[in-house]
Amino acid sequence: QKEVEQDPGPLSVPEGAIVSLNCTYSNSAFQYFMWYRQYSRKGPELLMYTYSSGNKEDGRFTAQVDKSSKYISLFIRDSQPSDSATYLCAMRSRMDSNYQLIWGAGTKLIIKP
Amino acid sequence: NAGVTQTPKFQVLKTGQSMTLQCAQDMNHEYMSWYRQDPGMGLRLIHYSVGAGITDQGEVPNGYNVSRSTTEDFPLRLLSAAPSQTSVYFCASTDRANYGYTFGSGTRLTVV
Numbered sequence: 001q002k003e004v005e006q007d008p009g010p011l012s013v014p015e016g017a018i019v020s021l022n023c024t025y026s027n028s029a030f031q032y033f034m035w036y037r038q039y040s041r042k043g044p045e046l047l048m049y050t051y052s053s054g055n056k057e058d059g060r061f062t063a064q065v066d067k068s069s070k071y072i073s074l075f076i077r078d079s080q081p082s083d084s085a086t087y088l089c090a091m092r093s094r095m096d097s098n099y100q101l102i103w104g105a106g107t108k109l110i111i112k113p
Numbered sequence: 114n115a116g117v118t119q120t121p122k123f124q125v126l127k128t129g130q131s132m133t134l135q136c137a138q139d140m141n142h143e144y145m146s147w148y149r150q151d152p153g154m155g156l157r158l159i160h161y162s163v164g165a166g167i168t169d170q171g172e173v174p175n176g177y178n179v180s181r182s183t184t185e186d187f188p189l190r191l192l193s194a195a196p197s198q199t200s201v202y203f204c205a206s207t208d209r210a211n212y213g214y215t216f217g218s219g220t221r222l223t224v225v
Contacts, residue, residue, distance in 0.1 A: 008153065032212050034212065034213050042219070043203050043205075043217055043219050044156075044203070044214075044216050046213030046214070046215075049213055088155070088156070098144075098161070099161075099163065099207055100158075101214065103155050103156045104155065105153065105154070106155055
């Protein structure tokens with residue numbers, strides 16, 4: 001079993017819908033949680049970062065961490081065709097001194113105009 | 114613009130050839146890494162470095178070599194290319210002040 005599980009999709013939704021992307025993990029030492037967005041033929045770019053539990057909001061994006069359930073989510077409100085991309089979750093242990101991130105496989109999101 | 118620069122963007126190699134993928138960053142990041150990305154496999158760590166002169170293996174190091182003689186540069190060498198090394202390669206960097214990685218734009222490598 002992988003340390004981080006992420007549904008590969010594709011997830012196809014109409015423009016304007018609320019999108020929910022999720023990852024589950026097994027390592028309770030993970031303390032840093034990130035979401036990256038990767039457009040086709042581009043490198044991943046950091047979208048959201050959360051430390052420990054709770055919510056973080058940035059414009060139309062909200063990142064949520066539930067450590068008790070070992071579950072993280074990314075919500076996209078008022079989704080736009082430009083949000084079509086692959087979204088990767090990544091996590092890091094508080095005990096890791098080598099900056100290592102553990103990655104989900106990525107979920108491909110398609111927003112239909 | 115500051116960031117991670119990868120060259121070349123595209124490369125076709127014949128089986129058995131060797132080559133070096135270049136990666137340079139101008140953010141004074143101490144950590145640098147190489148990933149390969151294959152369909153359905155996500156990002157897999159090949160090698161990483163936590164500072165000049167220090168390198169270590171990742172998840173899939175076989176067939177690859179790295180060195181880190183300066184903070185800025187972290188080249189990846191393919192010793193004898195195989196078709197299984199056909200992939201998209203990404204270089205990334207970070208430091209203690211950041212939690213996320215900055216990625217390069219990638220090198221698409223095809224081995225025939």
